[in-house]
Amino acid sequence: MPMHDEKENMNAEAGSFRDKKMGGKRTNFKKKVCKFCAQKIEPDYKNPDMLRRCTTERGKILPARITGTCAKHQRALTQEIKRARVLAYLPFDKQ
């Protein structure tokens, strides 16, 4: 999995992350920590409120490099979000 050269892709998705005029350098960079590790919880389709925080308002799953979720939990999260969609807890990607 490439670790760089993907900075531009997330701008289209996340909207508010645009920082072109800063020359690509992120100044107010917040240290990201996996929220599931931090809270010692696992992604759970029965907890759609928590899952919703890892999706865009359109219902798309946010990439781990934006949310800071670790690889293990991002994988579980993707599964749980898809499960939640089938059960209509979460919307499918609109549009």
Ligand SMILES: [Zn+2]
């Ligand atoms: Zn984690």
